[in-house]
Amino acid sequence: MRASQLFAPTLKETPAEAEVISHQLLLRAGFIRKAAAGIYTFLPLGWRVLKKIEGIVREEMDRAGAQELVLPILQPAEVWQESGRWDLYGEEMFRLKDRHGRPFCLGPTHEEIITALIRSEVNSYKQLPLLLYQIQNKYRDERRPRFGLLRGREFIMKDLYSFDRDEAGLEESYRKMYTAYSNVFRRCGLKFRAVEADTGAIGGNFSHEFMVLAETGEARVVFCPSCDYAANVEIAQSIPQPIETPEKELPLKKVATPGKRTVEDVCAYLGVIPQRLIKTLFYEADGQLVAALVRGDRELNEVKLQNALGCWKLKLAEPERVKEALGVSVGYVGPVGLNDIPIYADLEIPYLVNAVAGANVDDYHWVNVNPERDFVPAKVVDLREVGAGEPCPQCGQPLEGARGIEVGQIFKLGTKYSKALGATYLDETGRERPIVMGCYGIGISRTMAAAVEQYHDEKGIIWPISIAPYQVVVIPVSIKDPLLREEAEKLYEELKAEGVEAVLDDRDERAGVKFVEADLIGYPLRLTLGNKTLSQGTVDWKWRGSQEEQAVPREGLARRVKEAIQRALQELDSPSP
Amino acid sequence: MRASQLFAPTLKETPAEAEVISHQLLLRAGFIRKAAAGIYTFLPLGWRVLKKIEGIVREEMDRAGAQELVLPILQPAEVWQESGRWDLYGEEMFRLKDRHGRPFCLGPTHEEIITALIRSEVNSYKQLPLLLYQIQNKYRDERRPRFGLLRGREFIMKDLYSFDRDEAGLEESYRKMYTAYSNVFRRCGLKFRAVEADTGAIGGNFSHEFMVLAETGEARVVFCPSCDYAANVEIAQSIPQPIETPEKELPLKKVATPGKRTVEDVCAYLGVIPQRLIKTLFYEADGQLVAALVRGDRELNEVKLQNALGCWKLKLAEPERVKEALGVSVGYVGPVGLNDIPIYADLEIPYLVNAVAGANVDDYHWVNVNPERDFVPAKVVDLREVGAGEPCPQCGQPLEGARGIEVGQIFKLGTKYSKALGATYLDETGRERPIVMGCYGIGISRTMAAAVEQYHDEKGIIWPISIAPYQVVVIPVSIKDPLLREEAEKLYEELKAEGVEAVLDDRDERAGVKFVEADLIGYPLRLTLGNKTLSQGTVDWKWRGSQEEQAVPREGLARRVKEAIQRALQELDSPSP
Known part of the structure; x- marks a missing residue:
């Protein structure tokens, strides 16, 4: 394909709407x-x-x-x-x-x-x-x-x-x-x-x-x-990672936590670590309100919750819906005293002793909350998201x-x-x-x-050879120079004869413009023809993914390009041992 | 492809809904x-x-x-x-x-x-x-x-x-x-x-x-x-084909034609040939009523009329619409006295002298109708459909x-x-x-x-070689016979190695069933392996489009099949001189 005929309109500016x-x-x-x-x-x-x-x-x-x-x-x-x-x-x-x-x-x-x-x-x-x-x-x-x-x-x-x-x-x-x-x-x-x-x-x-x-x-x-x-x-x-809890169960106690709504604020105010807080989240599962519990240091995974519930639609309940049902702001909700709302607790919750949880009254939390004693989950199930560093569920090594x-x-x-x-x-x-x-x-x-x-740099795309639109671009540094033009045409024809998918940049543009565009489009291999190198019987060979450019003999070039491409394709073709 | 694995469910009965x-x-x-x-x-x-x-x-x-x-x-x-x-x-x-x-x-x-x-x-x-x-x-x-x-x-x-x-x-x-x-x-x-x-x-x-x-x-x-x-x-x-009309224009005359609505009936009743009758058709062109005239022996072509009108939607007016506008049944309509309705007349209409046309009164026709004298078309234009035998508009030879x-x-x-x-x-x-x-x-x-x-017979499809799903079917007359099976497999592998698109019918079915299906599917070439022919070193070769089957040497068969296919493809590939 000749670049002069290829319908590939490039843009100088990045369109504003393109985020990735x-x-x-x-x-x-x-x-x-x-x-x-x-x-x-x-x-x-x-x-x-x-x-x-x-x-x-x-x-x-x-x-x-x-x-x-x-x-x-x-x-x-x-x-x-x-x-x-x-x-x-x-x-x-x-x-x-x-x-x-x-x-x-x-x-x-x-x-x-x-x-x-x-x-x-x-x-x-x-x-x-x-x-x-x-x-x-x-x-x-x-x-x-x-x-x-x-x-x-x-x-x-x-x-x-x-x-x-x-x-x-x-x-x-x-x-x-x-x-x-x-x-x-x-x-x-x-x-x-x-x-x-x-x-x-x-x-x-x-x-x-x-x-x-x-x-x-x-x-x-x-x-x-x-x-x-x-x-x-x-x-x-997830594998539960219980924290050390040597204490005996103490009596439930309501404490004032004015204005403390987040895990961080409540923990700081009460002087406990987030691992000892019960985070309570309300969801609508096919329209029904449910409560889900994970430890204060954990993130709930909604896919796990949805699978545990077996529901079709799951969404975090609007604060208004929670207020209406319980008469409390979402910053102070907890599992104690939820009579008609089923509770889904993560596997780590039952290990907690004397935990902290919202009191379902604005500006108050319970301390010394003990699962089973103070609330009974409908189901204890894996709900939390696993993070890097946690043990592999198969072999125990860090993930x-x-x-x-x-x-x-x-x-x-x-x-x-x-x-x-x-x-x-x-x-x-x-x-x-x-x-x-x-x-x-x-x-x-x-x-x-x-x-x-996966494959790009600041200049543009770096296509893997197997899925590149063309494998090679041939760039004569000037198309006005009759010798360069002729030599470029000859190389292009030789490449085509070898079955190589090549683009000949035959446009009357500066070499710099052609290089920039070739890098942007991401042709895997660039062959540049200049007067000086050509007079020495060489052509400049550069892989898009490499910084190096090297002079290679013009003689037999098309065949060597073909072989290099075949090797690259074969490398992708052979499964790793 | 092996017929035993090919997902090609055939039907014994022709589905009733299939008209063509x-x-x-x-x-x-x-x-x-x-x-x-x-x-x-x-x-x-x-x-x-x-x-x-x-x-x-x-x-x-x-x-x-x-x-x-x-x-x-x-x-x-x-x-x-x-x-x-x-x-x-x-x-x-x-x-x-x-x-x-x-x-x-x-x-x-x-x-x-x-x-x-x-x-x-x-x-x-x-x-x-x-x-x-x-x-x-x-x-x-x-x-x-x-x-x-x-x-x-x-x-x-x-x-x-x-x-x-x-x-x-x-x-x-x-x-x-x-x-x-x-x-x-x-x-x-x-x-x-x-x-x-x-x-x-x-x-x-x-x-x-x-x-x-x-x-x-x-x-x-x-x-x-x-x-x-x-x-x-x-x-x-169309080239107008005027009929001989030696007569002078005679005075317009209304005649009773009770119950005579069709061209045939009116002509028989009045003793005139259809070429002398004006057929009047009412259309709705983007909702507007228009009249279109062709000779009684001609068919109007709606595409021509639509192009002449330059309208987007054209449909034959309902008889009720005509009745409402003119107070007459469609069997008795004609161009005389249509004041507000534009008339589009075919090129042959102006040649008519003393023609017959509906009188826009039930059970009456006009005789001695003369275009221009008795009605004035909005446009005289090619409206009729050309038939075989008419002269070519370029050279005059019969089409x-x-x-x-x-x-x-x-x-x-x-x-x-x-x-x-x-x-x-x-x-x-x-x-x-x-x-x-x-x-x-x-x-x-x-x-x-x-x-x-274009390509079928009573047995099934006859695919042109270039668009056939597979080029060749290999049929061993019995798959239970180990020798036949082995030979068929061998031929199949040889054909694949030559790049021939082959189906091996390796199903445990009677040879007759396989032949019927091969004819139905329409594989261009059928190669049949039987014990007798094989012992003589031959295979039966039959083109789908031909009645002849011939014994060909097994030796070198795959190569000859490939060559025959290439020849057939090349024949299609070369433009006629």
Whole structure:
């Protein structure tokens, strides 16, 4: 491709709306443009990156024995009503009616539509297992689309669904996909981790997320450097860390704490450590008020609470709602005397002796609160968020923490959808059994953004070679010099003949402008032709990720470029031992 | 691919809803399944055909210098309001609101969204010309989706947009696309014609449709066997064919024609030929009543009438509306005495002398009606539909007629959208000028169906080699025979090693069942392994489109298969001289 013809409009200024680096750089370097909030056009460079990622995904899915198909984006409400998710999905689902008034949605995911297909087409154990996938647009009406491709409303996903006879088959499909996903992200050149994860609105009972590690990631993960344990903090299992409490239980006592609302203030005022305070939070779980308790030094994890409650919607109760129910401000709430409101206590709470808690009266706290004696939790359950440094639940070594961008997630669904939609098969004995399912997603456009979050510097993007829009840019320092122009054209043609994906920057621009743009766009390899070097029979070779530039012989250059690219690709292609 | 693993559920019965052969066969052979009215899932075989067609389209677009991108499906109303088409598009457009109540549509086409993009990104003549395309779903809420993939509500299209400095540039882009489209359909193995066409709702002033010729086609075309004239009958230019009329004008006379409402009945009753009757039809053009006249032996073409009127909506007026306006039944209407209703007369009408027409009084007709004397048309214009046998407007030779399926259309848009949305550029002199546009569509999923309409027999589909889901099926007559099984596996592996796309029918089914299914699916080449032939060192070779089966040597077979496929592909690839 000639730069003079490439439609890649770059921007000098960073658009104000772009908060994260991938959004900024993909806009500035001419990969994407916004069409509406959370909705993007992929310009030719962006399109090429998408196709590269899709190509890798397709190869790995096919290698795992999967077959590609295309399911509809526009989906009739009926199948969603059968699964019960038409009502549950809420405002995140784009809904519309056709000219006859029949309700449809834009598929946010495809469990229902593919289960309905399989219900009609599969009836015998002989047809199983099946792995079916598609690569297509998905739709989620995010309340606040932001971060460019990281949280859009229209985005590109690969979604695969597995259909097995039994749990053992599902285990096998899940294992295949775990391997395929690891291959995909490794081949994309990404530093990633597979972590245990929550199953969320998709449902099912077991899940892993594939996280691209990046400081800007929205997700927090913990992993053990000693064993293979790794989990999203949303579900990372906590080991209770009781504090030393040699005291005997003392009588409950109400003390005035005027104006002391926060853990910090109350502890300072009463002279206790935060570990001895009970933090009480009120939530609305499907509209019902519940209380959740963690120690004063801990953070509550809402995903754990939601899973413990088994509710569909969970939100922190508004202070007004709490005031109305208990007649107290949220700074003074506590578990003592909550008669009709169920209490969910973290695993560490029962270890507390003579703790401090709000008295449910403004400006007062209880001291010497003792669980079981002074209040009875409905459930004692893991509710707190695990932090770095805590012991690994598998081996006890200190966990490390990291931030990540979720680019893939795999789920064991079991029979949730097959039972709801009646997708069954007849086994060898003629018995009708529900098909056992799994689902497996990769955010294609998200992976593109995650790669930029992971690989960039102050000059621009540094694409991994496997997903770069082009592999090489050829820059003659001046296009007006006939010799340089001719030599650049010749090298460009030789590269193309070798199958190298090259851009020739044939524009009449200063060399400095071309370098800046090449760095911004992030071509992995830059070959610069100048008069001086050329007269010495060399060309300047520079990898985008390296500071070094070296003169290499012009003779046989195209072949050596090809070999260097192949080596780089092979390196990504071979799994770590 | 092994047939035992391929997800291609075939049907024994033809689904009742499938009216046309492509719909029937694509369902029966397991290429598609219906998800909702006009909305289909493409199963793995269907997906492969789509990808083959897309691959050919992509190669030809790139060869013409076009660049691929991806535009959003979900489009904000604003850009459609700027072009004025938000209101004009009517019920065919799927519309929805996001959670904040902002209106969107599902793109039926992308002129607006890409013009808005170009408006922001192009400002200099140096950036032109540009050819940009995408391959993506499109949405049209058809009142009555039917004929499977031929008239769906969700379908796959390639749409390309050209941006030029001036009309000469547009002419060049249009010519490139005309050639590229011819290459695409030829390489898909289709018998097609490019015909002059109406521009419809897209607008613009010049257009060609690419028609796959098939008896079941909805469109009628005429073409000249002697010159290059070819046109959709919707716009095919008519040459008036006046009848001999030696008479002098006679006085207008009202005659009773009780119960005679049709051309046939009136002519028989009055003893005149249909060529001497004026057929009067009332239409509502954007709500206004107009009268349209053609000779009694002619059919009026509504597209021509609409273009003559320049209206957005045209429909035949209800008899009640006519009765209300004129106090007469539609069987007795005529042009004489229509004061406030404009009359559009076909080119042949002025040649009539002493014609017959309805008297606008029930049970009466006028005789000796003479145009200009007895009524004055608002406009005399080509309104009638041209039929086979009429003279070619270019060379006068008799035209031939055919039916076709429109699989592509190319348009010169001019400045319609660039002016409406303000997409301009600065020319060499610094003057601001509107960008001159063209647009060019190919129905990818429609082409798949059109190929089936053109290539099938009573047994099933006969895929052209270039778009077949797989090129070869290998059938061992029994899979239980270890020798046959082993030999079939060996041949299958050899074919794969040669890069041939092969299916091995390794299922434990009778040979007859496998043959029937192979014919239904339409694999271009069938290789059958039987014990007898194998002991003689041969395999049975049969092309799907041929009746002959011949024994060919097993030795070196895979290589010969590859060569035969390459020859067949090359034949499609080379333009006819």
